[in-house]
Structures are given as structure tokens and as C-alpha cells.
Amino acid sequence: MQNFAEFKKDLAALISFNSVKGERESGAPFGKETAGALGAFIKIAEKMGFKTINYDGYAAEVSYGDGEEIGIIGHLDVVPAGGGWSVPPFSLTEKNETLYGRGVCDDKGPLLAALYALNELKNSGIKCNKKFRLFAGTNEETGWQDLEYLKTKTALPEYGFSPDGNFPVSYSEKGVYILTFPLPELKNFCALTGGTAINAVCAQASVRAKAGTDLKLLAEYGLKEKDGIIESAGKAAHGSAPQNGINAFKALFGYMSGCGEPLYPYYEYLFCDSLGIMKRENEQGNLTFSPDIIEEKDGRYFLSCDCRVPAPMDFVKDVKPLFDETGLEFTFTEKHPPFMVPKDSEIVKKLLGAYNKVTGENLSAVKMGGSTFARAFRQGCSFGFEFPYADNHIHEADERISVELLLKGYEIIKTALFDLAK
Numbered sequence: 449m450q451n452f453a454e455f456k457k458d459l460a461a462l463i464s465f466n467s468v469k470g471e472r473e474s475g476a477p478f479g480k481e482t483a484g485a486l487g488a489f490i491k492i493a494e495k496m497g498f499k500t501i502n503y504d505g506y507a508a509e510v511s512y513g514d515g516e517e518i519g520i521i522g523h524l525d526v527v528p529a530g531g532g533w534s535v536p537p538f539s540l541t542e543k544n545e546t547l548y549g550r551g552v553c554d555d556k557g558p559l560l561a562a563l564y565a566l567n568e569l570k571n572s573g574i575k576c577n578k579k580f581r582l583f584a585g586t587n588e589e590t591g592w593q594d595l596e597y598l599k600t601k602t603a604l605p606e607y608g609f610s611p612d613g614n615f616p617v618s619y620s621e622k623g624v625y626i627l628t629f630p631l632p633e634l635k636n637f638c639a640l641t642g643g644t645a646i647n648a649v650c651a652q653a654s655v656r657a658k659a660g661t662d663l664k665l666l667a668e669y670g671l672k673e674k675d676g677i678i679e680s681a682g683k684a685a686h687g688s689a690p691q692n693g694i695n696a697f698k699a700l701f702g703y704m705s706g707c708g709e710p711l712y713p714y715y716e717y718l719f720c721d722s723l724g725i726m727k728r729e730n731e732q733g734n735l736t737f738s739p740d741i742i743e744e745k746d747g748r749y750f751l752s753c754d755c756r757v758p759a760p761m762d763f764v765k766d767v768k769p770l771f772d773e774t775g776l777e778f779t780f781t782e783k784h785p786p787f788m789v790p791k792d793s794e795i796v797k798k799l800l801g802a803y804n805k806v807t808g809e810n811l812s813a814v815k816m817g818g819s820t821f822a823r824a825f826r827q828g829c830s831f832g833f834e835f836p837y838a839d840n841h842i843h844e845a846d847e848r849i850s851v852e853l854l855l856k857g858y859e860i861i862k863t864a865l866f867d868l869a870k
């Protein structure tokens with residue numbers, strides 16, 4: 449990067465905003481801090497000489513060139529800092545050739561790198577036969593209302609990418625669904641609780657036994673009891689990869705079923721997968737299912753599950769009937785449908801080519817379990833900044849990226865823009 453010192457100053461300005469979703473204010477639909485980050489981003493782009501549009505505080509657009517449109521989209525909002533940081537989360541810290549701060553990799557750093565790459569294209573004087581439209585959203589982490597709003601204000605490009613996912617390039621994202629199972633009334637247990645988020649494998653669950661405990665059965669399921677509370681400990685993992693975790697509900701449901709509660713079908717079908725639902729797979733990966741959280745409403749327990757569906761499977765046609773077969777009552781909501789760009793399309797080939805050219809590697813396009821803003825474009829790919837061989841600390845304390853990988857990511861995006869411009 450020609451002007452890395454300047455880049456770090458601009459990144460520090462963006463990181464200084466605690467752009468977690470806040471209270472709506474006039475011109476700031478997701479709060480003051482988020483609007484502040486958006487304003488700072490626009491200022492950086494204008495200083496570079498770009499044309500910009502502020503879509504009423506929801507998103508910004510920076511554009512350059514004339515011709516067929518190519519979209520780039522990232523976001524300036526962040527998840528809460530949480531505890532456990534060794535550096536202040538909302539200032540940019542450089543130590544051991546690594547940049548620290550909330551948003552350095554998700555997604556302020558990559559989005560700014562894309563802007564810098566576009567600026568380098570603009571300043572290079574090469575003839576540009578495309579119109580690049582770079583969008584900065586402000587509500588990616590909590591609901592995508594920015595993208596919904598943007599779509600009502602402008603027609604988005606057909607092709608594009610989002611530097612908010614994986615290198616070398618991802619062409620396929622699973623559909624994300626939430627299935628909620630109301631549980632039958634429990635006779636001998638109460639205060640059933642567990643899980644922290646719908647997209648995280650439940651690591652802690654507990655229930656209170658109203659009438660004694662079966663010590664042999666407790667031991668069989670590896671459970672602990674203290675003062676009538678039965679505790680189950682598992683291991684957290686992302687809801688899209690339940691195989692990496694241990695679901696704490698499983699043992700609890702096994703135990704309660706063993707004590708005569710009518711939970712056996714839930715245990716068998718949802719936790720032991722006795723119908724083989726989770727074995728369904730295709731080229732884009734397997735169907736995943738993770739019962740992640742239990743909530744109580746009006747004295748009734750509801751078990752909510754994260755379900756990910758690989759394209760071109762269709763939830764209603766291909767997946768719902770599998771769960772219908774269990775005979776269990778459930779409702780479902782669609783968060784994102786499955787999404788896929790043809791693997792041999794121009795956009796995938798060009799982005800992958802840029803990655804392999806810069807790194808000297810020879811990787812193939814990948815698929816993701818999560819969903820990204822790449823979906824803003826009918827043929828959209830996620831493209832960086834998570835490298836296949838790097839430790840990633842997205843959404844964690846001490847979010848960080850090494851200067852080396854940041855600069856490599858920048859070179860890849862720049863190479864892609866120069867290739868696409870032709």
C-alpha cells in the first residue's frame with residue numbers, strides 16, 4: 449500500500465466509534481456512534497475525491513468509473529466489545545506488527561482497504577470500463593435493515609463482492625432458518641434453561657428437579673447435581689458448525705426422558721439424529737441443525753434451533769418434510785435463503801484469480817455456512833479478509849489482524865479491481 453500511514457490514521461478514526469447498534473435519532477437510524485462512523489467514512493472518501501451518497505444514515509455509496517456496474521459492500525457497525533481485552537477496543541493499537549481494535553477485521557479494516565484499493569485504481573490513470581459502486585452499511589450485525597433500506601432507494605449491481613467473509617473467495621452460502629419446538633409440560637422438573645444465542649451451540653444448561661434425583665442416571669449422562677439443580681456442561685461452537693461443540697441440552701434431555709418426562713422423541717430426533725436428517729448433504733455441504741437455546745414464555749418452554757441449508761436445497765420442499773416426519777410440533781422462520789453463484793461464473797473466476805496471483809497459491813473457491821452481504825448482489829461473493837490458514841478473532845476480545853495479512857488482503861482486492869476494470 450502506497451500510503452499505509454494515512455490508512456492507519458483513517459482506520460483509527462473509524463475504530464474510535466463504538467458503532468454498536470444504538471437508539472434511533474434523527475439522521476441516525478442505528479444511533480449516534482454508527483452514524484458517526486458512516487460520516488467519517490464519507491469524509492475519507494470525499495478527501496480522496498470520490499463522489500458519495502449518504503442514504504439517510506443507513507448506508508453510504510462511493511462510486512467511480514463508467515460502464516457495467518460492479519458492487520462492493522461492507523459494514524461499519526460492530527458487535528459489542530465485551531470483556532477480556534488487553535488493549536482499548538475502540539482505539540487502534542499496533543503492537544508486534546498486528547493491528548488491534550473492534551472492527552479491524554470485521555469489517556472496518558477490510559472495507560477501508562477496499563476504498564483505498566479503489567482510490568489506487570482511480571489514481572492509476574488506467575482506463576476503467578466499469579462503474580464501481582462501493583457501499584458501506586451500518587446494520588449488518590443486527591438485522592440487515594440498512595441493506596433493506598438501500599434496496600428501496602437504488603437498484604444494486606448484478607455482480608460484486610463483500611470483503612466480509614473468506615478468502616480465497618466464497619461462492620455459496622447456506623440458508624439460515626430458526627426452528628422452534630414448544631416442549632410438552634414437565635411433571636417433575638422446572639426452571640429448565642440454557643443457551644446464550646440462537647447461533648451458538650449451548651454450552652451450559654440446567655433444570656431443577658422437583659422430586660429427588662436418580663444418581664445412577666445422572667452419572668450415566670455425565671451430569672452434576674447441587675441443591676436440586678441439575679447442571680449440564682457442554683462446549684460452545686458456532687451454530688453453523690455444531691460438530692465442533694458439545695450440546696449441553698443433549699444430556700439433560702436424555703436424563704429427563706429417563707426419568708419419565710415425555711421428551712424422548714426430542715432427545716432421539718433432535719439430539720441423536722436417529723432419522724439421519726443431519727446426514728443430508730450435497731456439493732455445497734451438509735444440512736446442519738443445532739438446538740441452541742431454551743426460553744420460557746407463559747410457563748411453557750420453547751427450544752429454538754439453528755438450521756443451515758445448503759443450496760440448492762429448498763427448506764419448504766426438501767427440509768421441512770424431514771422434520772415433519774418426527775411428528776413434533778414446530779414453527780420456523782427464514783433468516784436467509786440458501787444462496788449460490790455459479791462456480792464457473794466470471795466474477796468467481798476473476799476474484800479467485802486475483803487471490804491466487806497475489807499469494808502464489810492454487811486454491812479453489814469455497815462455500816460458507818454463514819451469510820454475508822455478498823447476497824446484496826445477484827452474483828455476489830464474499831472475498832476476504834479471513835485467510836484459510838490464519839487464526840481469526842472476529843467477534844472476540846482482542847480482535848486483530850496482522851499487518852502482513854491486512855496488506856496481503858489489500859493487494860488481492862486491488863488486483864481484483866484492476867482485473868475487473870478491464
Ligand SMILES: [Zn+2]
Nearest residue numbers: 554555588612
Ligand atoms: Zn461482518
